[in-house]
Amino acid sequence: MTQLDREGPADPVSVPFTPGMRDNPVELTEIPDEIAREPVALADPTLTEQFTEEWRNASYNCFSSGHKFCREVCPVMQVTRNESWTPTAFHANVVAMDRGELTIEDVAADYVNCTQCGACELRCPNTLFTGDFYRFRTRTVDVVKAVRALAVESGVHQPAWKTWNARTDELTHEPVLGETPISQEHVRDWSDGLDLPIGGETVLFVDCEAAFYRTSVPRAVAQILQQAGYEFGLMGEQWCCGGPAAEMGYVDQAKRFARHNLDNWRSTGTTRVLVLDPHDYISFTEDYPKYFGADYDIEVVLVVELFAQLIREGRLTPSVPVERSISYHDPCRLNKRKGIWKEPREILRAIPGLDFKDVDRVTQWSYCSGGGGGLPVEKPELTAAISASRLEKAAALGVDTLVSACPWSERPLGEAGDDAQIDVVDIHELLAESLGITVGGTRRGPGGDGA
Amino acid sequence: MTIQAERLDEVVTALRTVLADDQILTSKPDRYNRARVPAPFPVHRWSERLPDLAVLPTSTAQVAGVVRIAHDLRVPIVPRDGGTGLTDGAVPLRGGIVVDVKRMNQVKELDLENRTVTVGTGISMLKLNEQLAAHGLFYPDDPASYPCSLVGGRIGTSGWSLIGSRYGHTRDLVLSFDHVLPTGEVMHVGDGIGHKISKSSSGYQLKHLFMGHQGTLGIATEATLKLFPKPEAELSPFWAFDNYDDAYRCVGALARAGVATFAGAVLFDEWKVAYLRRDDEAYIPQPRDVRALVCAVMYGYEDEVRPAGRRLFRIAKEHGARYLGDEISEGDWAARHDRYATPLHGRTKSGQVVPMSWHCEDAAVNYTQLPAVSRAWHEIVADLRRRTDVFDDWGMFTYTSGNTGVDYLTEIDVGIWEQQLDDRAWEMWVKAKRDIAAVALAHQGSISACHGSCREGEVDLVPDELGRGFDVMLDLKRSLDPHNIMNPGKYLLDRAYETGPTP
Numbered sequence: 035m036t037q038l039d040r041e042g043p044a045d046p047v048s049v050p051f052t053p054g055m056r057d058n059p060v061e062l063t064e065i066p067d068e069i070a071r072e073p074v075a076l077a078d079p080t081l082t083e084q085f086t087e088e089w090r091n092a093s094y095n096c097f098s099s100g101h102k103f104c105r106e107v108c109p110v111m112q113v114t115r116n117e118s119w120t121p122t123a124f125h126a127n128v129v130a131m132d133r134g135e136l137t138i139e140d141v142a143a144d145y146v147n148c149t150q151c152g153a154c155e156l157r158c159p160n161t162l163f164t165g166d167f168y169r170f171r172t173r174t175v176d177v178v179k180a181v182r183a184l185a186v187e188s189g190v191h192q193p194a195w196k197t198w199n200a201r202t203d204e205l206t207h208e209p210v211l212g213e214t215p216i217s218q219e220h221v222r223d224w225s226d227g228l229d230l231p232i233g234g235e236t237v238l239f240v241d242c243e244a245a246f247y248r249t250s251v252p253r254a255v256a257q258i259l260q261q262a263g264y265e266f267g268l269m270g271e272q273w274c275c276g277g278p279a280a281e282m283g284y285v286d287q288a289k290r291f292a293r294h295n296l297d298n299w300r301s302t303g304t305t306r307v308l309v310l311d312p313h314d315y316i317s318f319t320e321d322y323p324k325y326f327g328a329d330y331d332i333e334v335v336l337v338v339e340l341f342a343q344l345i346r347e348g349r350l351t352p353s354v355p356v357e358r359s360i361s362y363h364d365p366c367r368l369n370k371r372k373g374i375w376k377e378p379r380e381i382l383r384a385i386p387g388l389d390f391k392d393v394d395r396v397t398q399w400s401y402c403s404g405g406g407g408g409l410p411v412e413k414p415e416l417t418a419a420i421s422a423s424r425l426e427k428a429a430a431l432g433v434d435t436l437v438s439a440c441p442w443s444e445r446p447l448g449e450a451g452d453d454a455q456i457d458v459v460d461i462h463e464l465l466a467e468s469l470g471i472t473v474g475g476t477r478r479g480p481g482g483d484g485a
Numbered sequence: 486m487t488i489q490a491e492r493l494d495e496v497v498t499a500l501r502t503v504l505a506d507d508q509i510l511t512s513k514p515d516r517y518n519r520a521r522v523p524a525p526f527p528v529h530r531w532s533e534r535l536p537d538l539a540v541l542p543t544s545t546a547q548v549a550g551v552v553r554i555a556h557d558l559r560v561p562i563v564p565r566d567g568g569t570g571l572t573d574g575a576v577p578l579r580g581g582i583v584v585d586v587k588r589m590n591q592v593k594e595l596d597l598e599n600r601t602v603t604v605g606t607g608i609s610m611l612k613l614n615e616q617l618a619a620h621g622l623f624y625p626d627d628p629a630s631y632p633c634s635l636v637g638g639r640i641g642t643s644g645w646s647l648i649g650s651r652y653g654h655t656r657d658l659v660l661s662f663d664h665v666l667p668t669g670e671v672m673h674v675g676d677g678i679g680h681k682i683s684k685s686s687s688g689y690q691l692k693h694l695f696m697g698h699q700g701t702l703g704i705a706t707e708a709t710l711k712l713f714p715k716p717e718a719e720l721s722p723f724w725a726f727d728n729y730d731d732a733y734r735c736v737g738a739l740a741r742a743g744v745a746t747f748a749g750a751v752l753f754d755e756w757k758v759a760y761l762r763r764d765d766e767a768y769i770p771q772p773r774d775v776r777a778l779v780c781a782v783m784y785g786y787e788d789e790v791r792p793a794g795r796r797l798f799r800i801a802k803e804h805g806a807r808y809l810g811d812e813i814s815e816g817d818w819a820a821r822h823d824r825y826a827t828p829l830h831g832r833t834k835s836g837q838v839v840p841m842s843w844h845c846e847d848a849a850v851n852y853t854q855l856p857a858v859s860r861a862w863h864e865i866v867a868d869l870r871r872r873t874d875v876f877d878d879w880g881m882f883t884y885t886s887g888n889t890g891v892d893y894l895t896e897i898d899v900g901i902w903e904q905q906l907d908d909r910a911w912e913m914w915v916k917a918k919r920d921i922a923a924v925a926l927a928h929q930g931s932i933s934a935c936h937g938s939c940r941e942g943e944v945d946l947v948p949d950e951l952g953r954g955f956d957v958m959l960d961l962k963r964s965l966d967p968h969n970i971m972n973p974g975k976y977l978l979d980r981a982y983e984t985g986p987t988p
Contacts, residue, residue, distance in 0.1 A: 053834055069873040069910045094903065095828045100523025101630070118515045126518055135531055
């Protein structure tokens with residue numbers, strides 16, 4: 035009855051074995067193969083061929099799995115239910131390009147439909163159950179970025195992205211105020227009256243959305259730092275971090291912007307950069323090291339982590355009660371991309387008066403504001419739908435406030451919050467309030483409501 | 486056969502009378518991404534399996550409108566739900582319109598008193614259960630694809646559930662549904678009057694006919710499901726054995742014990758354990774004398790599951806089992822949907838890691854036939870491996886299908902190195918598939934407990950399996966789908982039209 039009980043002498047293939055073990059019979063490696071062939075390198079590969087050469091195996095790892103467990107956590111899929119706009123499709127298209135079935139022209143527009151939140155990578159069985167062993171992680175975000183870059187390099191542009199990046203290039207900042215012009219002269223306007231020095235060992239980097247639209251966030255951050263007696267300055271000449279351009283495929287532009295910022299830090303003797311925006315945090319900790327290699331010697335500090343530490347050390351003591359019923363929105367780039375979820379909760383638990391209805395970080399893998407990856411530039415209606423769905427989840431908890439830690443999420447979440455009658459507040463604003471700071475600035479752009 | 490360009494315009498124009506523009510998808514990537522499911526797929530001939538277009542309806546009326554148009558214009562229709570099936574029901578063989586129901590994912594009615602929920606068939610069980618949890622309820626249809634498969638696909642394939650020994654399988658859990666017939670007429674089908682009735686003797690028992698047809702008899706659009714209290718306790722012990730025979734005897738004894746909370750038992754054979762030793766953190770550290778595993782699962786209230794668990798532990802001990810501990814037991818069962826089938830486990834015989842697609846070949850086999858079937862199946866896959874590294878043996882699981890231990894979902898998992906597929910390799914595969922099905926039939930088993938049996942290779946044997954019943958299938962198909970528009974080319978159903986029209 036045993037599986038091993040068979041007639042005649044067994045050959046090594048007919049008994050259970052684990053390939054690659056040291057004590058396997060040598061015959062296993064000597065059997066001629068009727069089908070499998072070594073891949074042949076192409077003599078003069080096209081752009082697409084170079085691309086598929088690099089991404090082929092990564093894409094087959096998804097294509098050949100067929101699990102699609104990523105699908106129901108994907109924020110875009112949840113609101114569109116369109117299988118063409120899923121992480122599996124983004125990998126399958128690469129397989130199809132590798133086989134000459136599809137071209138970059140065919141697929142480029144589909145890759146707009148991704149916020150680069152990273153939920154799919156976490157939910158992928160390949161990440162979950164072979165990750166530790168192989169140090170493997172499914173890299174859908176990188177695949178999406180690479181396809182977008184291939185599109186731009188191949189001259190295939192998405193109209194709104196093209197305009198957005200051209201204007202960013204011209205203004206050195208993203209055109210976050212629409213037709214209202216923004217410029218280098220105004221990048222520090224948010225700090226009016228705070229008397230902040232320029233340059234120095236540590237500078238606070240303020241992303242475009244916070245510097246021009248939600249100025250209450252950098253004002254809160256700066257004043258909290260001042261209260262804690264933490265020394266810092268502002269950048270000499272701050273340009274956009276370049277991250278959004280990289281996310282939309284405009285890699286050369288992203289690199290130029292990164293070069294400028296690094297050179298500018300060096301010119302003011304800066305070795306440490308404080309970051310209040312999760313998107314910048316990705317740029318400075320993932321993109322910049324790729325661009326500059328070992329040359330990149332800047333310490334990058336996430337403000338939310340710093341504040342949690344300052345509270346732990348007793349250098350900040352929130353004491354003014356904030357009577358709100360809140361839930362916390364895990365920004366995708368902190369929770370899903372960087373595994374940062376503990377510190378924001380630490381801060382919120384230190385604020386007196388809050389009724390905190392928390393939703394765990396794993397449940398929040400499937401939550402998103404829709405504000406990332408250039409989606410609101412090209413498809414604002416999808417961003418709005420994703421934000422509305424996020425606010426629905428907050429409303430089900432019966433809270434009056436949703437707290438985020440990402441300025442880019444707060445505009446779409448805030449607009450959806452208006453409909454749900456839920457106030458969307460930044461964690462730094464809330465902390466400042468509890469520290470007795472009158473923040474100032476605006477939460478809704480010039481002429482918008484103050485904090 | 487695909488639609489000619491000028492006819493495509495005619496079809497799209499007609500579809501615009503029932504759908505908005507954003508519900509009609511005609512681009513190449515839209516079509517390429519609705520050509521394939523995880524079942525073995527000849528990726529080297531991808532372009533031969535494309536639909537001409539896909540539609541995303543949001544209501545039964547829209548589905549009916551689309552099907553009516555297809556019926557009038559004689560255009561093939563292929564229903565697609567999760568697209569997670571392990572047979573190729575959702576793969577278009579003759580082009581046409583893919584009807585993708587994913588936007589029909591609403592919960593329509595939750596009846597807490599009668600314990601039912603009515604949903605659009607585009608909802609996944611995972612998402613449904615997230616909503617039901619707030620009421621202390623759950624819908625226990627639990628396939629390996631649980632996080633992404635959809636209620637409609639479960640109906641179309643008559644799915645099998647991992648915990649079906651306790652709660653029943655899809656056919657037991659779906660009480661009734663709205664169904665669009667191949668002519669575009671809408672039918673409500675269940676037991677008798679349907680709706681929330683679980684047992685009726687009125688009329689023919691039509692519900693089963695409209696489940697498991699692989700999209701050849703129409704499209705389920707809205708279903709009423711049976712709900713259970715969310716179980717308070719779960720116990721899922723994993724036991725190790727130093728040989729297959731003891732594990733086999735043990736799983737049989739556990740299944741026959743008649744424990745009411747018993748939700749299923751799983752036997753891992755010696756090839757499966759060797760496979761898991763490639764890189765599974767739970768099994769690499771196990772001593773070499775661990776060669777087979779058994780897992781049993783119980784669900785219920787704490788005061789039911791505890792004594793039942795003691796009984797099963799006693800039985801396991803009598804069969805020489807060694808308990809693997811709480812951590813592996815809880816962790817492996819919790820990871821049951823994710824753990825066992827990742828492309829990174831693919832290996833050539835000499836140990837090179839290559840990305841492989843996971844293919845689970847299943848059959849329904851009686852307990853007493855399991856050892857013979859498993860021997861014969863491994864020999865079929867060994868024959869493939871003697872010829873090429875395109876195929877890899879990932880071992881076998883057998884799962885109880887019911888609560889008495891009469892028959893088992895028996896699966897052999899085969900890795901396929903898709904990058905290397907060509908016509909010769911595909912032919913080898915189709916022959917192996919046919920041989921695997923033949924072994925099941927030779928041992929009085931059924932070709933499939935779970936996936937369906939309409940793929941190339943196995944499908945050749947369906948008339949043998951069903952006998953006179955296959956002719957009844959042909960009669961029903963011809964009568965319900967006079968123009969063969971509903972998923973044509975599947976299940977050899979073209980034979981129903983050999984003297985009549987074909988599209």
